[in-house]
Amino acid sequence: MRGKxxxxxxxxxxxxxxxxxxxxxxxGHPLVGVWSGDWGPxxxxxxxxxxxxxxxxxxxxxxxxxxxxxxxxxxVGKLDSTNWTVHIEADGxxxxxxxxxxxxxGKIDNLGSAKxxxxxxxxxxxxxxxxxxxxx
Amino acid sequence: xxxxxxxxxxxxxxxxxVLLPVLARPSFGQAARAANTKDDNRPIPRLPDGHPSFEAxxxxxxxxxxxxxxxxxxTTVDETALRDRGGNNNDGPxxxxxxxxxxxxQPWARSLFLYRQTHEIxxxxxxxxxxxxxxxxxxxxxxxxxxxxQERMYIFQTGGPHSFRPxxxxxxxxxxxxxxxxxxxxxxxxxxxxxVVDTVGFNERGWIDAYGTPTTKQLxxxxxxxRLDFKxxxxxxxxxxxxxxxxxFTTGMLMTYQSGREMFEFVCQDGNLAxxxxxxxxxxxxxxxxxxxx
Numbered sequence: 298m299r300g301k302x303x304x305x306x307x308x309x310x311x312x313x314x315x316x317x318x319x320x321x322x323x324x325g326h327p328l329v330g331v332w333s334g335d336w337g338p339x340x341x342x343x344x345x346x347x348x349x350x351x352x353x354x355x356x357x358x359x360x361x362x363x364x365x366x367x368x369x370x371x372x373v374g375k376l377d378s379t380n381w382t383v384h385i386e387a388d389g390x391x392x393x394x395x396x397x398x399x400x401x402x403g404k405i406d407n408l409g410s411a412k413x414x415x416x417x418x419x420x421x422x423x424x425x426x427x428x429x430x431x432x433x
Numbered sequence: 434x435x436x437x438x439x440x441x442x443x444x445x446x447x448x449x450x451v452l453l454p455v456l457a458r459p460s461f462g463q464a465a466r467a468a469n470t471k472d473d474n475r476p477i478p479r480l481p482d483g484h485p486s487f488e489a490x491x492x493x494x495x496x497x498x499x500x501x502x503x504x505x506x507x508t509t510v511d512e513t514a515l516r517d518r519g520g521n522n523n524d525g526p527x528x529x530x531x532x533x534x535x536x537x538x539q540p541w542a543r544s545l546f547l548y549r550q551t552h553e554i555x556x557x558x559x560x561x562x563x564x565x566x567x568x569x570x571x572x573x574x575x576x577x578x579x580x581x582x583q584e585r586m587y588i589f590q591t592g593g594p595h596s597f598r599p600x601x602x603x604x605x606x607x608x609x610x611x612x613x614x615x616x617x618x619x620x621x622x623x624x625x626x627x628x629v630v631d632t633v634g635f636n637e638r639g640w641i642d643a644y645g646t647p648t649t650k651q652l653x654x655x656x657x658x659x660r661l662d663f664k665x666x667x668x669x670x671x672x673x674x675x676x677x678x679x680x681x682f683t684t685g686m687l688m689t690y691q692s693g694r695e696m697f698e699f700v701c702q703d704g705n706l707a708x709x710x711x712x713x714x715x716x717x718x719x720x721x722x723x724x725x726x727x
Binding site: 322323324325326327329352353354355376378379381408409 | 539540541543544545548549552554556561637638639640647648649650651675676677
């Protein structure tokens with residue numbers, strides 16, 4: 298019985314490892330890539346968030362929660378590389394189809410790591426909170 | 434007892450007679466230096482089609498080694514890699530490299546370059562391939578294999594990830610749908626005696642030099658190799674990347690032909706000591722918080 302339990306745990310662990318994508322080092326513009334994590338107005342109310350960021354010439358572009366009902370397109374993206382702070386503004390729609398403006402202000406930490414972190418404040422419509430995303 | 438001494442003396446004399454020719458022979462290093470000196474005045478070897486050959490002459494061994502490998506000349510301490518701050522004669526001949534202050538960085542790229550002077554987490558030191566300048570500035574020697582009948586050539590490097598880089602010389606253009614890669618897609622042609630190679634299609638997983646010059650997937654390289662004499666190869670590289678720079682710029686280095694040496698099986702992944710050897714030795718100020726680059 299115990300052996301069967303260990304086997305099941307082993308198989309589940311192996312499946313989890315196979316399904317977890319390894320972070321691939323990205324040595325170009327530090328914001329480029331897919332970032333995932335959460336945001337929310339409190340410690341108990343958190344919402345999953347995915348940010349897909351691109352860089353071309355001198356312009357940051359991308360999407361927040363692409364493919365989801367609350368998807369938003371980035372309209373403004375600024376990086377202050379003197380302190381690695383980021384300002385992003387994105388426009389989407391809420392559940393009722395009304396325009397919804399999102400403002401993200403954060404800072405990149407652990408810049409040299411493949412799994413660098415972006416965290417700070419998140420404002421979605423009238424709701425304010427915090428966020429933390431890690432580059433996948 | 435006396436008989437034992439006589440036996441020992443005879444043994445030593447015999448051994449000396451046997452070893453004398455070996456001891457009198459120049460060491461490998463002396464032989465290589467002698468060969469290099471002797472080779473100074475030889476003409477530049479040429480391929481059957483008349484273009485310069487970068488290979489060892491038939492029947493000989495030889496590889497190319499970097500003389501210097503800094504991409505820019507630092508003008509401030511901040512622009513100097515932490516490992517070089519104690520001094521490093523790594524500047525090359527005058528006129529070949531720009532000052533770091535002359536490089537047209539975008540602001541983010543300059544900040545990232547400065548960051549990397551004190552956070553030397555170089556992917557190449559962790560066995561990842563690296564294109565451009567770093568492809569030439571590898572330790573232990575670089576070998577060019579020119580195959581005119583196939584209209585292509587290959588660059589093999591001894592150090593690093595034990596890989597090779599093809600350069601197509603058959604007049605083809607870059608594919609429009611090439612997969613992004615560490616070395617990119619290279620096409621070459623001759624302009625007189627200078628080999629000119631155009632490369633695009635880089636991924637963003639490597640550094641193009643050991644000093645962390647930032648690039649993006651928009652990187653376009655133009656590299657030029659000119660064999661100045663038998664022993665000297667001039668390498669010039671133009672970096673054109675509108676994602677990281679406001680204008681193209683050019684740098685370069687000289688390489689020396691080392692007779693008598695050849696490539697050997699260097700597998701970077703075996704007992705990789707980058708953490709100890711390649712990012713500053715015992716310098717505890719260097720950030721090693723991410724020793725493995727995935």
